[in-house]
Amino acid sequence: MDKELTSGPAVLKGTCAVPGDKSISHRSVMLGALAKGTTTAKHFLFSADCLHTIAVFKALGVPIETTEDTVTIQGVGLKGLKPPKADLDMGNSGTSTRLLLGLLARQPFAMTFIGDDSLSQRPMGRVLNPLAEMGAQVTATDDRLPLTIQANAHLKPLDYTIPVASAQVKSALIFAALQADGPSHLTEKLATRDHTERMLQYFGGHLEKDGLTLTVQPNQTLTGKDLTVPGDPSSAAFFVAAATLLAGSDLTLTHVGLNPTRTGFLEVIGQMNGNISVANLETDFEPTGDLKIKSADLTGITLTKESIPSVIDELPLVVLCATQAQGVTEISGAEELRVKETDRISTVVTELTKMGAKIEEKPDGMIITGPTPLHKVQGTLNSYGDHRIAMMLMVAALLTKDDFTLQQAEAIAVSYPDFYDDLLKLLVK
Numbered sequence: 001m002d003k004e005l006t007s008g009p010a011v012l013k014g015t016c017a018v019p020g021d022k023s024i025s026h027r028s029v030m031l032g033a034l035a036k037g038t039t040t041a042k043h044f045l046f047s048a049d050c051l052h053t054i055a056v057f058k059a060l061g062v063p064i065e066t067t068e069d070t071v072t073i074q075g076v077g078l079k080g081l082k083p084p085k086a087d088l089d090m091g092n093s094g095t096s097t098r099l100l101l102g103l104l105a106r107q108p109f110a111m112t113f114i115g116d117d118s119l120s121q122r123p124m125g126r127v128l129n130p131l132a133e134m135g136a137q138v139t140a141t142d143d144r145l146p147l148t149i150q151a152n153a154h155l156k157p158l159d160y161t162i163p164v165a166s167a168q169v170k171s172a173l174i175f176a177a178l179q180a181d182g183p184s185h186l187t188e189k190l191a192t193r194d195h196t197e198r199m200l201q202y203f204g205g206h207l208e209k210d211g212l213t214l215t216v217q218p219n220q221t222l223t224g225k226d227l228t229v230p231g232d233p234s235s236a237a238f239f240v241a242a243a244t245l246l247a248g249s250d251l252t253l254t255h256v257g258l259n260p261t262r263t264g265f266l267e268v269i270g271q272m273n274g275n276i277s278v279a280n281l282e283t284d285f286e287p288t289g290d291l292k293i294k295s296a297d298l299t300g301i302t303l304t305k306e307s308i309p310s311v312i313d314e315l316p317l318v319v320l321c322a323t324q325a326q327g328v329t330e331i332s333g334a335e336e337l338r339v340k341e342t343d344r345i346s347t348v349v350t351e352l353t354k355m356g357a358k359i360e361e362k363p364d365g366m367i368i369t370g371p372t373p374l375h376k377v378q379g380t381l382n383s384y385g386d387h388r389i390a391m392m393l394m395v396a397a398l399l400t401k402d403d404f405t406l407q408q409a410e411a412i413a414v415s416y417p418d419f420y421d422d423l424l425k426l427l428v429k
C-alpha cells in the first residue's frame with residue numbers, strides 16, 4: 001500500500017505517550033503463559049508482531065483475553081501447553097520466532113513454525129546451533145523458516161559463549177535452560193537488552209549474574225504478575241529524531257522505558273549535541289521516565305561495535321540525524337543490521353541517497369557526511385516492507401519542502417500501527 005506523505009516546514013509540539021514496548025509485550029505473554037496464575041499486562045503493544053505471539057500461545061492452548069489496553073493471560077506452565085492444530089505463524093517477528101524456539105524446545109509434541117517472506121530469510125542457526133548442543137531436534141532447510149521442532153523429552157545443560165550480540169539468542173537460551181537437566185552458563189560478549197532477565201525475576205524466578213555470564217537453574221516456579229508495559233524507547237526515537245531535527249520543536253514523551261540497555265539512541269543524540277532531558281524517573285520492574293526534547297544543531301559522531309547493541313533498532317534514525325549533522329559520522333561493527341527485517345544498511349543507504357544524503361556503505365556500517373539538505377525523489381520512496389525504514393522515511397520527508405509517496409507504508413503495523421496519525425497530531429505547520 002502506498003502512502004502520500006506531507007512535508008515541512010513544521011515543528012513538533014505537545015505531549016505524546018508512545019505505545020508499549022515491543023520486546024516487553026512479547027515477553028509478558030511468554031512469561032505469563034509459563035507462570036502459575038493470572039498475568040495482566042497493561043499498555044500492551046497491539047501491533048502485528050505481538051499479536052502473532054498472542055495467537056501462537058492461544059494455538060498452544062493458553063487462555064488469553066484482550067481488552068483495548070490490556071492482555072490477560074492464564075498461565076498453564078511448560079507442562080500445560082497443548083499440541084497446536086496448525087502451523088505456528090510468526091508473521092514478520094524475529095523475536096517471537098527465536099524466543100519460542102528456546103521456550104518450546106522440550107515439548108512432547110512436534111510443531112512447525114512458518115513466517116512471512118522476510119522472516120523466512122532471517123538466520124535461525126544462531127539459536128538452532130546451541131539448542132542442538134542441548135539435544136533439541138529441529139529440522140530446517142539452511143537454518144531458516146519453515147522449521148519443525150520435533151517432540152523431545154530432555155535438554156542437556158549448556159555452557160555457551162554467544163557469538164553474536166543478540167538478546168533474542170540469549171533469551172531463547174534462558175528459556176531452554178529453564179527446562180534443562182542441570183544448571184546452564186550463558187556468556188555474552190557484549191551486553192544486550194536484559195528484559196528477559198528482569199522479567200523472569202519479577203515473575204519470581206532467579207538468575208545469577210557474574211559480569212557477562214548468567215547461570216540459569218532449571219525447574220523454577222514462576223508466578224503470574226500484574227504489570228504495566230513501559231512506552232517503547234525504539235518508537236519514541238522517531239519523535240526524538242523529528243523534534244531534534246525540526247527547528248523550534250518542543251516535545252514531551254511520557255512514561256518511556258529507560259532500561260540502560262535500550263537508551264543508546266538518547267545517549268547518541270546527546271553526544272551529537274542534542275537537547276534531551278529526563279524527568280519523573282520511576283523504577284518498577286523496568287525504569288521509566290518522561291523525555292523533553294528540543295530542537296538542536298547536531299554534530300557528527302563515531303559509533304563502534306561496543307555501543308551498537310543499545311542502539312541497534314534506532315541506527316536508521318542515527319543515519320538520518322547524521323545527514324543533518326555538521327561533519328562526518330562513522331558507524332562500524334553494525335553488521336547485524338544486514339539480517340533484520342531488511343538489510344538495513346542497504347535500504348537506508350538506497351533511500352536516503354535518493355533524497356540527497358551522502359552515505360558511504362561499508363560491510364559493517366556507514367560513513368555519513370553532513371549536513372546535506374534532503375529533497376524530492378524521482379518516483380517513490382520504499383520501505384521494502386520494513387517498519388523501521390518506513391517510519392524513518394516518514395520523518396525524513398518532514399525535513400524537505402516536498403511531498404512523497406512511500407511504498408509499503410503499511411509495514412509500520414509491525415511495531416507502531418498509529419505512528420503516522422500520532423506524528424501528524426504533534427506537527428504544527
Ligand SMILES: O=C(O)C1=C[C@@H](OP(=O)(O)O)[C@@H](O)[C@H](O)C1
Nearest residue numbers: 023095165166167168169312313
Ligand atoms: O530481544 C528482543 O526483543 C529484540 C532484540 C534485538 O534483536 P537481536 O537479538 O537479533 O539483536 C532487536 O533488534 C529486536 O527488535 C528485539
Ligand SMILES: C=C(OP(=O)(O)O)C(=O)O
Nearest residue numbers: 092093094095313340388
Ligand atoms: C528487528 C526487529 O524485530 P524482530 O527481530 O523481532 O523482527 C525490530 O523491531 O526492529
